[in-house]
Amino acid sequence: MTDLDFTPAPLDRAAPFYVAGHRGMVGSAIWRKLESEGFTNLIGRTSSELDLRDRHAVFDFFADTKPRYVALAAAKVGGIMANNTYPADFLSENMQIQVNVMDAALAQRVERLQFLGSSCIYPKFAPQPIKEDYLLTGHLEPTNDAYAIAKIAGIVQVQAVRRQHGLPWISAMPTNLYGPGDNFSPTGSHVLPALIRRFDEARESGATSVENWGTGSPRREFLHVDDMAAAVFHLFEHYDGPSQVNVGTGRDTTIKEIAEMVAAAVGYQGEIAWDTSKPDGTPRKLLDVSRLAESGWTSSVDLRDGITSTVEWYRTNKEHIRT
Numbered sequence: 001m002t003d004l005d006f007t008p009a010p011l012d013r014a015a016p017f018y019v020a021g022h023r024g025m026v027g028s029a030i031w032r033k034l035e036s037e038g039f040t041n042l043i044g045r046t047s048s049e050l051d052l053r054d055r056h057a058v059f060d061f062f063a064d065t066k067p068r069y070v071a072l073a074a075a076k077v078g079g080i081m082a083n084n085t086y087p088a089d090f091l092s093e094n095m096q097i098q099v100n101v102m103d104a105a106l107a108q109r110v111e112r113l114q115f116l117g118s119s120c121i122y123p124k125f126a127p128q129p130i131k132e133d134y135l136l137t138g139h140l141e142p143t144n145d146a147y148a149i150a151k152i153a154g155i156v157q158v159q160a161v162r163r164q165h166g167l168p169w170i171s172a173m174p175t176n177l178y179g180p181g182d183n184f185s186p187t188g189s190h191v192l193p194a195l196i197r198r199f200d201e202a203r204e205s206g207a208t209s210v211e212n213w214g215t216g217s218p219r220r221e222f223l224h225v226d227d228m229a230a231a232v233f234h235l236f237e238h239y240d241g242p243s244q245v246n247v248g249t250g251r252d253t254t255i256k257e258i259a260e261m262v263a264a265a266v267g268y269q270g271e272i273a274w275d276t277s278k279p280d281g282t283p284r285k286l287l288d289v290s291r292l293a294e295s296g297w298t299s300s301v302d303l304r305d306g307i308t309s310t311v312e313w314y315r316t317n318k319e320h321i322r323t
């Protein structure tokens, strides 16, 4: 694949910048980051104002607002159980959202677009740490194959637009994320918010045992969402290439260790048990983040500090969170 005649440069702070999914955990963090960088023309729509599955509405929206930059952080998102239970929804809704947004952005010749995928695009048993080049070299993890296929299609759409239309769009592949604005639904969420809520409720009720899913032995890499937003902004200004870029910390930990960190952060002192009838998912997915580091960015939020501040955020906001 040939590269484009384009050198990344500072973005124009006054240009219209659409953050798709600006109320979600990642989109809201990107919005905060852009505000702090001085952007004055941010555009956001909730899903009830603009359903991104509605192709005509999306084309009208892009024609009206004519964004120059787009961060595509709108998606149907969930943890291992949600992905495993509703694969048809995860595939169909994500395909519709990303195809509509990218087609409408192409119609308006949007200058810079960044598509967000996920580390689950890589083969279940990929060598660790996982390099960008390992994409499509093996079978996917079955609990999230439908979601992963939609995300892989998004990467290929970005590459195809670059090749056919010469627009310098890019893709970022985040590892597991957490932080303020997360989804704390007991059945639909990812592991960190699920455990924060479960352990905090156990501490409040005086429960002596808490049961988590799987064996606790899988390893995961966790990145704070403020770091993610900083990486997205960095890539807009410093990266241009057809390959997706991994975004993570380069360090992972077992789910058992995560449970112990969360228990300590919330002050829960009872037993930690494991329901091995629930799926473990992929055994390990540690990203190789050297491409991102070479472009000049590394993460900064320490995991224990990030968990502590997320527990504080949860306690302050638990009356209003998504359940």
Ligand SMILES: NC(=O)C1=CN([C@@H]2O[C@H](COP(=O)(O)OP(=O)(O)OC[C@H]3O[C@@H](n4cnc5c(N)ncnc54)[C@H](OP(=O)(O)O)[C@@H]3O)[C@@H](O)[C@H]2O)C=CC1
Binding pocket: 020, 021, 022, 023, 024, 025, 026, 027, 045, 046, 047, 048, 050, 051, 052, 053, 072, 073, 074, 075, 076, 077, 097, 116, 117, 118, 119, 174, 175, 176, 177, 178, 181, 182, 183, 190
């Ligand atoms: N959370 C994680 O651990 C990870 C996330 N990612 C990726 O990051 C991106 C953002 O995820 P995250 O912020 O966690 O997810 P959230 O669920 O927090 O946010 C998703 C956002 O997408 C919007 N959205 C969903 N469906 C539609 C629709 N039909 N029309 C319009 N908007 C819609 C929602 O809008 P509204 O609130 O208005 O309904 C919401 O703001 C996704 O692409 C995800 O795949 C990647 C790796 C890990």
Ligand SMILES: C[C@H]1O[C@H](OP(=O)(O)OP(=O)(O)OC[C@H]2O[C@@H](n3cnc4c(=O)[nH]c(N)nc43)[C@H](O)[C@@H]2O)[C@@H](O)[C@@H](O)C1=O
Binding pocket: 078, 079, 080, 081, 083, 118, 119, 120, 144, 147, 148, 175, 176, 177, 188, 189, 190, 191, 192, 194, 195, 212, 213, 214, 218, 220, 255, 278, 279, 280, 281, 282
């Ligand atoms: C970001 C990523 O998110 C999902 O994949 P995942 O990495 O498996 O993420 P998870 O956070 O759901 O689980 C991580 C691990 O933790 C264990 N676990 C224990 N107890 C709970 C628990 O209570 N909830 C959850 N969700 N997991 C739990 C769980 O069994 C697993 O071993 C996919 O949607 C995928 O598509 C994707 O992109």
